[in-house]
Amino acid sequence: MNSARYVRFWWDILRVTRERAPVLMAVNFAVETVVLLAGVGMALALRAAADGAAYGDTAEALIGACGAAVAATATLVTARLRDLVGNFLVVEKIGPAWLAGRITHEVATLESTEHMERGDYLDRIGLLRTSSWELVAGMWTAVRTLFSALQLTVVLLLLGSVSPWLLCLFALAAVPLWCDAHARGLLNRAQTATAEQFRLQRRLFELATDVAASKEIRVSGATDRLLEHQNQAWHAMVGERFRARMHAFLWRFLGWAAFTAGFTAMLALVVTQSAAGRSTPGDVVMTVTLAASLQQTVQAAVSQFTGTMSAGVVIEPYLWLQTYADADRARARGTLPPPQALGRGIELRGVSHTYPGTLRPALDNVSVTLPAGSVVAVVGEYGSGKSTLIKLLGKFYRPDSGSILIDGTDLTALHTEQWRARTSAAYQDFGRYPQTTFAEAVGLGDLAHIADATRIADAIRAADAERIVERLPDGLDTPLGRAFGGVDLSEGQWQKTALARASMRQAPLLFVLDEPTASLDAPSEHAIFERYMERARYLAHHTGAITVIVSHRFSTVAGSDLILVLDKGTLVEHGTHQELLAAHGRYAELYGMQTAAYALD
Structure with a gap:
């Protein structure tokens, strides 16, 4: 199944290469063809030269010698041209220019941002971050593997013309290939399994060398602790990968040992047959030439096959990303345009949402109406669900249950890009x-x-x-x-x-201010909130826009039309500032605590 997906992926790259670099692609295939013919032609030319010399046929001997010289020259030239053309195709034309952009497009065009908080996604994106070169190189290595396999087949057929027993080398050649494929699978699985540890140690290194964090790290004296955690993550990753490499080495050693034993036995058979006079001198020369190069031919095939399999470590994450993106796009998407202006507002009916990998809902059965034209404040302690509510309103997530209605129309039925085009937001984690x-x-x-x-x-x-x-x-x-x-x-x-x-x-319909003044001083905060309250009233008059303010400073939300109080994902209270104070509930408790704290200051 994976092999078929690999072929489709490589075929896609080949198609793009033909469209973007047709001349270089043709040259590359021509070079591979010459490499194949030159290797086989060398053996045939030497056979002709040896037979001509042995039987006194001068013309055959000269033709064979000239053919061997041409084949040797072609091999030398194409060996240099091969890497030059292939690398230019990979590095300059397709890898960074096309595939890296395609990966970015796959990530950035997903409707939700849920994947950005999933460990399996982060592990795979960590591998793909700088892998566009390896992905395309894997395709060209696969092409070279096919040519090497074809060359190996022709070589073995020529050997079989001397003695059918030599065809056994074809089966023996498959042994190191199979063992190498098994070894590469071990390495790929180990690299994927340790991707999280690699990502962790790299993040700790970035943290230790980050300008913003450097002051806090030095004041707290946390350098040694960070290094300890980084070393633990690094050694855990290196240990598992080292064990995988040792097992891979053992499998490869066994494969080559089996091939070498068979190769030696077959070569002895040819020498015995020659001594009995059942073959010509040219056959002997050709056999020795091919036998001498056979190990190199098999080794080249194995090396290229290994490179092809090595691409799996980055192809698998790419295919996973494609599958994830296809599943995201296959979900029913909204097609309805948002209203030109809000008439009733936004209604939440039993909305619940739980993040992947967690047990407690971030929002649990929240039901409330945000009237059109209103200024709505959302308050609550850290982890109460404020940011989750904002993400759901922006369609960055979909509710696990319940629904969000925009003037009576389910938000999931609205066209996502058009809804976001009618949304303005300043997020706490701004860009x-x-x-x-x-x-x-x-x-x-x-x-x-x-x-x-x-x-x-x-x-x-x-x-x-x-x-x-x-x-x-x-x-x-x-x-x-x-x-x-x-x-x-x-x-x-x-x-x-x-x-x-x-x-x-x-002219937005939804205007979000998520902790908009967390990094500002008190005078700037006051000035900005006055201006944005004026803006909220202006928008409410023209489009019925709802302004949602998320803030931990209660002095900034007192003038809101509606205040939502969240606690551990549950909407525990909602109402105006005066109504909530009079209720002596959670809002009054938090407001009193903050007022007392400011009074002490």
């Missing part, structure tokens, strides 16, 4: 986009207007980010990202940039 200018980093919030200077200026003003632009050396045209030669921003400045990006769309 930082290097190699963009400040204007582009803001304009990304609405690609259709990324060059609209007026709209970008309005968005910057809404986020209270004018002073950031004033301090940048080239204003809006300042490139961002110190690692790429640009200017780096502080955490608060990056967050204001994200807030400005979220303000680019002027």
Whole structure:
């Protein structure tokens, strides 16, 4: 089953190669053909030369000698041209240019983000991250394997013309191939099984060398602890892979030992037959020549077959990703457009969701209506389900049970891209986009207007980010990202940039502010919330938009029309600020604790 999928995958790469580099592809196949003919032609030419010399046929001897010289020259030239053409095809034309983009497309076009929190996905993406070269190289190695197998078959047929017993070498040649395939399977399974440990030790290394984390690590004195965990992960990975390599070595040794024993016996048979006069001198020369090169031919076939099988360690993750992506696309997707304006609002009916690999629901049977045009605050302690609710509203996840209705239409029935086009959001874990200018980093919030200077200026003003632009050396045209030669921003400045990006769309139906001021000081927080409350009222009047604010600062949510209080995934209370205080429930308790803490400050 996997072999058939490998062939389809390689055929796809071959098709793209023919479309993008037809001349180089033709040259590559021509080179492989010449390599095949030159190896066989050398043996036939030497047989002719030997027979001509033995029986006094000068013309045959000269033709054979010239043929051997041509074959030797062709072998030398094509050996150099082979790697040059093949590597150019792989590295420059197909690998990074086409396949890497295809992998990125497969990952980025999935409807949900659920896969990004799955360990099996992360393990496979870790292997695919820099493997576009190996994936394409595996296809060309498979092509070379076919040519080597064809060459091996022709060689054995020529040997069989001398003595049928020599055909036994064909069966013997399969022994090291089978043993090598088994050994490669052991190595592939070990590499996949230890991918998580490899990913862990690499992440710990990145953490230890990260600028942002360096201060905390040094103050806490956690360097040795990080190194200890990294070493444990590394040694666990190396230990398992070493054991797999030792078992693989044993299988390969047994395969070659069996072939060598059979090869020696067959060669002795040919020498005995020659001594009895049942073959010509040319047959003897051809047999010795082919026998001498047979081991190299088999070794080349095994090496290329090994390379083909080695590609499985990256092909399997790619095929897994394709299967996952196909299953995601096969799910029923919404086709209905979202309403132009909200009339009733968003209703959650018994919504529950549990993350893969966890037991407790992140949201459990949540039912509530978010009225059109309202400002809705979501509060609760860490792990209460606030971010999960936001992800469900953005269609990054689908509820395990229950439904989310947009003016009475199930959210799953709405066209995902069109719904997201009517959504604006500033998330707590906002993006930082290097190699963009400040204007582009803001304009990304609405690609259709990324060059609209007026709209970008309005968005910057809404986020209270004018002073950031004033301090940048080239204003809006300042490139961002110190690692790429640009200017780096502080955490608060990056967050204001994200807030400005979220303000680019002027007619959203859903406007999300997920901890929008977590990195800002109190004066900036107050100014921004005043502006965004004005924006929320403006949007409510024009499109009936619902503004959802996730915040742990209760002073910022008191003016909301509706407050949802989540606790361990359950909606325990909802109402206005005054109603919840009067109820003396969870909200009043949290509000009192925070007020007392600020009073102490």
